[in-house]
Amino acid sequence: MTARTASPSVAKAPREERYTFDNERVLGPLMLAPAIIYIVALVGFPLVLAVLYAFSTATAGDPRIDSWDDFVGLRNFRAVLNDGVFTKALRNTIFFTLASQAIVIVLANILSQIMLADFPGKKIFRFLVMLPWTTPIALSVLGWFWIFDSVYSPIDWLMRQMNLLGPGTMFGPARNMYWLGETELAQGAVLMIHVWRTLPLATVILLGGLTSIPNDINEAADIDGAGFWRKLFYIRLPLLLPIMAIAMLFSMIFTFTDLTVSLVLTRGGPVNDTQVLSSWAYFKGIQGGNLSQGAAVALFMLPVLIAIAIGMLRLARRGAND
């Protein structure tokens, strides 16, 4: 070989070090461990505990399950099923979830179409439309709380101005609607708030799906002479099915397990008419201190959750594979 071009020489002593941390097989699990430990310890373990509590005598004062005596079989479940509120709570939970879901899906489809279009002020529009989802729910419901107030409700005021409320009118003779005091009205209000809150989430997920429909499919349909409705039913909707399934999965889970709306708006009232499983679990378990009964109530949510998740994911997969 030809002579090397000399470089400024620098003494270098190669060092022998231990190389354990370079080993992928060691490093990989090590880096993943904290996350896994966290999840197993603080999600997995409580999940198991939730089941155990339901069969035990745990209370807020004595939360430990120390011995076999603490297990009482189905006693908690019997107590829970017998107290009359449970059935109401179960019914309400199912009703709120399914009804709000049906409405949300229709509205989300319309709203996502609107958001595909271009118009001035679109950014502000998006910000406003997303507000119900992006704000903390406990705070946004407070706004509704005032709107539905039994004395000062602005809706009532409007209705009074239009002569719909008050003595001798259609909705009278009272001067207020007592939105949160009348069973049907309160339930309607809770339902509406659930729709109001999950609509942005469903819309934005659908939007993600809509924008991923390749343009050529739309254009091919246009060339083939397909009108708006035909395009909608034969092309858009089928392609959107997996994304809609995802949107519905998430909105249903959030609505089904929600505690805040019922609690903040009506405290479950009037007379437990807007109670849902999770809020009832709260009243029994936390406020009442009876952890075991609270756990029993909450446990009823688990099978339904799993069923929803499996059902939707299967739908999504089938749609994606077509």
Next chain:
Amino acid sequence: MATTHTPESNVKIQDISPTRVKARRVAGRGLLYTLATMFALFAALPFAWMVLTVFKTNEDLYNPQNNPFIYNQPPTLDNLRLLWNDTNFPTFVANTLIVALLVVIITVVVVVPAAYSLVRLSSRWGESLGMLIFLVYLVPPTLLFIPMTGIIADLGLQNSKYAMVLVYPTFTIPFCTWLLMGFMRNFPWEIEEQAMIDGYSRLQAIWKTVIPIIIPGILTVIIFSFTLTLHEFVYSLAFVQASSDKTLSVGVFTELIRGDAYFWQSLMAAAAVIAFPVAFVYNMFLDRFVQGFTVGAVKG
């Protein structure tokens, strides 16, 4: 000379005159704007309400005869002063910020190595495990909060804000791991390999070449941990009864509605002051949020 016949076409060409097209377009536009306005009103109504109420005087507000949509008396800042000076609001703010800061730190420290490990070091089952971890986010707090309360009581953290610091990462970690994995999937890993060849150990290579480039992802993790923390209500409601350690979402609800004496304006002020900044930030990162939901789910 033969005459050429153009045969009569059987296909009817629709008579679309320019004016008709324009009319249709205008009608379509009109429909669009009408619907858009309706949706915007529906969504924003309670918030408009909140903001309006903040500056109303008591005499103005607590009069059912008054038009609630206007200021019948001049707007005032008294309610804001009251909120800051006469209630526990500042305590709630401080608590929330402390909890948020600690939760963000814990989340980042746990999530960055986890996401790296799943994307880089476990190629075959890393994706599936990542998705499984994301699904943990969907396990509802209302299912876990009862046993969690027991655990917290057992650990002696009852009524302490550190209970929340301990528990909040259970949902920030699953969500943010999946989120950060999304950022890392398209990383040019040759750069990391180059660093190892250049004389660095893997950990050093990660620190010097991967992390600096992944900063936007880490920032997103910070943002989402922060907003998810501020949104949380159920755990803080269950764990903390003492005012001193309450966070904003619970404190505003439980303490500012005191029996018959309403502090509505201050309540609305508190709600608005928190809600809008959180919404603003969340809105900026909304696309990433949705990506987290749909990428894995639809692909899988």
Next chain:
Amino acid sequence: MAIVEVRNLVKQFSDEVTAVDNINIRTADGEFLVLLGPSGCGKSTLLRMLGGLEQPTSGDILIGDRVVTHLPPRARQIAMVFQSYALYPHMTVRNNIAFPLKAAKLTKEEQEKKIQWASSILGIDHLLKRKPGQLSGGQRQRVALARALVREPNVFLLDEPLSNLDAQMRASARDEIQMFQSQIGTTTIYVTHDQVEAMGMGHRIAVLNHGRIQQIGTPREIYETPANTFVATFVGSPPMNLVPHGNTLIGFRPENLKPVQGDVDIDNYLELRQDSIREEYLGSEKLVYGEINGIKAVARLAANHEVSHPEGSSARVMVHRRDIRVFDKESGEAIQQEPPRIITSSEPAAPSVPGFTPSPEQVVS
């Protein structure tokens, strides 16, 4: 400067996928060895194992007589240049080059000296303050080389460094790399799928396919005496002609297939017949396509060669016997014999003539 040696190296990614299948190589000190093969042949995997980025399933790697098989990259005193150059996007060119020096814990002055030295050799002194995003492809390559050079490694590993350059740049870059290597004199292992590139560079070429070495030799050996039909057809453009002849395959390069003019000296030439001729004029040369013994064959002639064939015609062609290579029909391996003189299938093959090329795996001292 070191000898790189690989012994019985195997890399299996799964039960079905064996990327590297029992490879043995030993370079000379300061040698420029090219690993050539189609994509998926295992050359990049082999290079990565040399670099310590992949762990072999079995076998050993030695650099400078030191066993490095399980050592991480930083312990091997090597430098590597990736196809994408892998420049650190968030650092300036200067810091890119300084990066390995910082790992070696050199003082600031020492670093500065080496940076100046390397950047002047590569001609990038004026680029030190820029960031990779502001450089052209060719400049990036030089920065990558400077960064590799600055470590004064025992071995350079280059993974298709020219693939990202456009055709124009490639030729001059090839020159530069070669000059660079002979100047510096470090053992270099260079991976490419481009056989023109391989032939133009390198002291020796190792041709790989399906994770195995098909042949190692100088470019001339590879070209003139391929060890099997794969090497014969992979190297050379157009590839070597392979036609059936008796119970073997005979091979000859297009430039050795000549038209018959007048009488044929059958002692030295083998006469054949080419049918369905189609000529292709390429400016610098002309290619004559056709079929010999039923197989497509090409002849390469000067562009202004006096012989010209009408389309579809047949012609007598010949090849000098010394330019013919014989391959086994089934295995594709080269056979050391002369082809039969007369084209009849019943005649026994002529006795083998010694003095042909040696077998595929060659150890060069």
